[in-house]
Amino acid sequence: MSSLTLAMVGSGGTGVVALGEMLLWAAAKQGLYGMLRKTFGPQIRGGESAAIVRLGSEVVANLGSDLELLMVLDWNNFQRFADEIPLTENTVLIQDLQAGERPPNLPEPRQTLTLDFLGLAKSLGSNHSNIVLLAYVASWLGCQPEVIEAAVRHRLKAHEQATVELAVAVASLGLKLSHDQTIPLQAPLQAPLQAVTPSSAKTLNSEKLWLANGNQLIGLGALEAGIRFVAAYPITPASDVLEWIAGQIETVGGHLVQAEDELAAVNMAIGAGFGGVPAMTATSGPGLALMTEAMGLAVASETPLVVVDVMRGGPSTGIPTKSEQSDFNLAVYGLHGDAPHVVLSALSVADCHFTAGWATQIASERQTLVILLSDQFLGQSSQIMPPLAKTDFSAHINEAHINQAQMADESPDGPQQSRYFRYLDTDSGISPLALPGQPGGMFTADGLEHNAAAIPSPKAGDHQQQLAKRLRKLDSLVDTDHWAELQGQGAILLICWGSLYQVSLEAQAQLRKKGIEIAVMGVRLLSPLPLQKIQQAMQQAEKTLVIEQNQQGQFAHYLRSFDLQNVNAEPFSVKHLDFKHLDFKQYCRSGPTLFTPVEIVAQVEALIFESKNDEGPQ
Amino acid sequence: MKAKEYKSGIKPIWCPGCGHFAVLNAITKAFAALEQAPENAVLVSGIGCSSRLPAYINSYGFHGVHGRALPVAAGLKVARPDLNVIAMGGDGDGFSIGGNHFLHACRRNVNIVYVVMDNEVYGMTKGQASPTTPENWEHSKLTPHGPEVRPFQPCAIALAAGASFIARGYSGDPNGLARILFEAVEHPGFAFVHVLSQCPTFCPEQVQWKQSVHLEDVSTNDPVQAAAFLHADDGLAKGIFYQNPRPIWPVEHHTTQPVNLRKGFEI
Numbered sequence: 001m002s003s004l005t006l007a008m009v010g011s012g013g014t015g016v017v018a019l020g021e022m023l024l025w026a027a028a029k030q031g032l033y034g035m036l037r038k039t040f041g042p043q044i045r046g047g048e049s050a051a052i053v054r055l056g057s058e059v060v061a062n063l064g065s066d067l068e069l070l071m072v073l074d075w076n077n078f079q080r081f082a083d084e085i086p087l088t089e090n091t092v093l094i095q096d097l098q099a100g101e102r103p104p105n106l107p108e109p110r111q112t113l114t115l116d117f118l119g120l121a122k123s124l125g126s127n128h129s130n131i132v133l134l135a136y137v138a139s140w141l142g143c144q145p146e147v148i149e150a151a152v153r154h155r156l157k158a159h160e161q162a163t164v165e166l167a168v169a170v171a172s173l174g175l176k177l178s179h180d181q182t183i184p185l186q187a188p189l190q191a192p193l194q195a196v197t198p199s200s201a202k203t204l205n206s207e208k209l210w211l212a213n214g215n216q217l218i219g220l221g222a223l224e225a226g227i228r229f230v231a232a233y234p235i236t237p238a239s240d241v242l243e244w245i246a247g248q249i250e251t252v253g254g255h256l257v258q259a260e261d262e263l264a265a266v267n268m269a270i271g272a273g274f275g276g277v278p279a280m281t282a283t284s285g286p287g288l289a290l291m292t293e294a295m296g297l298a299v300a301s302e303t304p305l306v307v308v309d310v311m312r313g314g315p316s317t318g319i320p321t322k323s324e325q326s327d328f329n330l331a332v333y334g335l336h337g338d339a340p341h342v343v344l345s346a347l348s349v350a351d352c353h354f355t356a357g358w359a360t361q362i363a364s365e366r367q368t369l370v371i372l373l374s375d376q377f378l379g380q381s382s383q384i385m386p387p388l389a390k391t392d393f394s395a396h397i398n399e400a401h402i403n404q405a406q407m408a409d410e411s412p413d414g415p416q417q418s419r420y421f422r423y424l425d426t427d428s429g430i431s432p433l434a435l436p437g438q439p440g441g442m443f444t445a446d447g448l449e450h451n452a453a454a455i456p457s458p459k460a461g462d463h464q465q466q467l468a469k470r471l472r473k474l475d476s477l478v479d480t481d482h483w484a485e486l487q488g489q490g491a492i493l494l495i496c497w498g499s500l501y502q503v504s505l506e507a508q509a510q511l512r513k514k515g516i517e518i519a520v521m522g523v524r525l526l527s528p529l530p531l532q533k534i535q536q537a538m539q540q541a542e543k544t545l546v547i548e549q550n551q552q553g554q555f556a557h558y559l560r561s562f563d564l565q566n567v568n569a570e571p572f573s574v575k576h577l578d579f580k581h582l583d584f585k586q587y588c589r590s591g592p593t594l595f596t597p598v599e600i601v602a603q604v605e606a607l608i609f610e611s612k613n614d615e616g617p618q
Numbered sequence: 619m620k621a622k623e624y625k626s627g628i629k630p631i632w633c634p635g636c637g638h639f640a641v642l643n644a645i646t647k648a649f650a651a652l653e654q655a656p657e658n659a660v661l662v663s664g665i666g667c668s669s670r671l672p673a674y675i676n677s678y679g680f681h682g683v684h685g686r687a688l689p690v691a692a693g694l695k696v697a698r699p700d701l702n703v704i705a706m707g708g709d710g711d712g713f714s715i716g717g718n719h720f721l722h723a724c725r726r727n728v729n730i731v732y733v734v735m736d737n738e739v740y741g742m743t744k745g746q747a748s749p750t751t752p753e754n755w756e757h758s759k760l761t762p763h764g765p766e767v768r769p770f771q772p773c774a775i776a777l778a779a780g781a782s783f784i785a786r787g788y789s790g791d792p793n794g795l796a797r798i799l800f801e802a803v804e805h806p807g808f809a810f811v812h813v814l815s816q817c818p819t820f821c822p823e824q825v826q827w828k829q830s831v832h833l834e835d836v837s838t839n840d841p842v843q844a845a846a847f848l849h850a851d852d853g854l855a856k857g858i859f860y861q862n863p864r865p866i867w868p869v870e871h872h873t874t875q876p877v878n879l880r881k882g883f884e885i
Contacts, residue, residue: 210880228697229693252877255868259689263719264686264688264689268689270693275697276698296683387883438657441657442679445681446673456673
């Protein structure tokens with residue numbers, strides 16, 4: 001795939017994020033694919049901001065490794081983004097004449113172009129240097145003038161007519177500038193992009209491309225699968241899951257409640273779930289921590305509940321606006337008591353839709369808690385994609401047929417009073433569920449340990465029975481095909497989860513060009529973990545590398561905690577297991593900087609080099 | 619159905635003489651008077667002695683975690699407006715750990731009833747001071763000098779927070795309490811029922827309530843008058859104090875249907 005990565009930097013008011021959004025929109029209209037990452041400082045409004053756009057001839061699902069073009073309207077505060085914007089000696093720099101001094105200690109760009117964007121805007125009485133720059137760059141990319149104008153109009157559609165016309169006039173100055181002053185980047189980057197401009201893009205006529213971020217797609221996946229109640233408490237970067245849903249849920253007959261805190265939000269969702277209305281809440285790390293007590297209640301009372309955690313840098317308030325995979329331990333281990341539950345991870349922006357649907361279905365069919373882990377990168381990066389297929393997921397509940405569930409003879413109240421056994425100990429562990437309003441099914445759902453008849457009980461036998469039942473009902477999940485995405489085969493198996501999967505796929509493609517084949521596994525079902533399947537994949541490779549974006553290697557520790565040598569992996573029998581293959585290396589580091597394909601390639605190559613040295617002396 | 623048929627048959631864990639027995643009876647009487655279909659009522663509680671009550675009633679119930687009965691009840695009612703949802707619990711559950719939810723339930727005005735069985739003590743954890751314990755109550759090892767903190771004023775706070783129905787009942791008068799509960803269920807919006815429910819185990823002095831409780835059916839719809847009354851209240855008045863219906867939440871909005879959720883993603 002040919003791609004081009006551009007970054008835009010400015011201080012408050014220069015509108016670089018708007019510039020990125022307009023550029024992505026125009027690219028989409030031209031039939032290109034792309035992705036936009038916005039990055040902000042902590043200020044509520046103004047302050048420094050940056051946008052990174054990667055455009056490509058095929059679907060772009062990560063930001064890649066290199067920055068080809070850096071556009072600076074204002075050098076003020078650039079240093080705050082220096083870690084996230086990988087300026088190299090291959091980068092071409094375009095800066096505004098009035099951008100100020102370039103900070104010292106930056107790599108010397110391959111070429112620098114200094115142009116008077118702000119001066120051009122001011123010549124028409126505008127401050128919108130970002131629109132001059134948009135038109136200039138988009139035109140160089142090959143976007144048609146009418147598409148660029150449409151992007152400006154689309155962006156400003158809520159504004160007054162005079163403002164819009166002035167912006168369009170400002171854009172025309174950028175178009176003119178692109179004829180006079182071309183960007184000194186080599187043709188190989190331009191040609192493939194121009195090759196897929198609308199005249200050649202057939203897809204445009206048949207079905208419209210989508211522009212969506214992961215947070216919105218979690219909302220779509222959840223509503224399509226049947227979520228009809230959402231409780232919300234604002235938190236970055238999860239708020240826009242909730243805000244998107246708030247704008248839609250009434251049209252499908254559901255409700256969103258803004259709660260007074262996360263404790264209320266999760267308990268409201270539990271109340272709705274108890275009432276048989278599929279329910280969800282979404283939060284980020286600190287909110288997830290507050291919700292953990294009630295999540296234990298959902299497990300014990302066997303109430304369907306979906307909790308979305310859009311992970312950010314932690315602990316505590318941490319880095320709210322930036323991405324990290326560091327809530328794994330909290331999601332998997334954070335509940336009090338023995339509380340088996342499901343933890344899923346979304347493997348791409350588009351996969352947020354699929355996995356949210358799956359989470360909704362699992363919560364309903366297994367009557368338990370499902371935590372869906374996304375992260376700030378997936379949640380807040382906008383991506384151009386083909387329209388997503390609808391999934392078959394639905395919030396189906398195993399409703400009780402009361403006559404069958406009545407067991408008069410076994411009623412602890414004596415034979416004269418028959419009773420519905422809400423927590424009946426079935427083979428599957430899933431008990432028929434009566435919903436309020438259903439005659440004969442009355443029971444009190446309880447966080448207190450209870451017996452099969454839902455009567456509170458501290459007896460050892462009841463505790464063991466109910467614990468075993470709640471664990472058993474998750475068993476068959478590991479048999480699903482959705483547990484992971486597995487791509488390719490090779491001597492190295494790369495295991496990752498969440499947003500690292502798409503970056504790993506690009507690393508796989510880069511390695512292939514070097515003649516190295518690897519297998520990439522993106523794990524979607526983090527708990528319960530399909531150990532046999534993981535073991536089987538590890539057996540088929542020589543070496544396994546686990547990567548994740550947290551300092552402690554939380555998933556790697558989790559995987560190591562299982563005695564993989566003693567997991568009986570069909571079709572392999574234990575005696576044929578090569579124990580050497582069941583060890584693995586890990587590469588784990590904190591956020592907020594994103595993993596890059598080049599970074600992963602280097603780790604894989606280091607592992608191969610190490611392997612060769614291991615074999616050397618033999 | 620007769621009142622006694624609303625009992626589930628499960629034997630309560632409460633101590634002999636506990637006021638909660640009378641509250642249980644009052645709920646069954648109110649249900650009988652309301653001709654409540656048992657399958658359409660849900661009792662939601664938190665944690666504490668009084669929060670065990672839902673299991674003793676022949677209806678649906680939800681016994682959740684400490685302090686969170688109100689959010690569970692609100693979520694259930696918003697999702698299932700067809701149900702009669704009654705949240706309940708004790709003074710520690712409702713005014714201490716769940717205090718924030720109490721304020722917001724009063725102002726949100728979801729159409730539910732909230733019954734707080736107030737015995738001014740944490741009974742289940744063996745007798746610690748609660749938010750409504752008298753300042754000088756020195757019987758807890760945890761606060762040997764007494765709590766030395768002014769007691770929480772549930773009814774006055776409910777009024778300030780926007781509750782649209784405020785009443786107080788007494789476990790020594792189950793018929794009066796049943797009448798209040800009946801009115802609370804009939805009231806459109808959030809109805810707060812404060813119940814003096816004595817704890818003979820940790821606060822035997824509450825036996826005095828029998829002599830001190832007095833009927834004050836103010837039943838005003840004027841918040842200023844209600845405020846004046848509640849600020850002068852000795853805490854032992856019983857009756858319906860304030861009743862002033864206002865729009866319930868959620869407000870139903872007419873939405874255009876059907877809507878293509880996917881349309882907004884198209885470029």
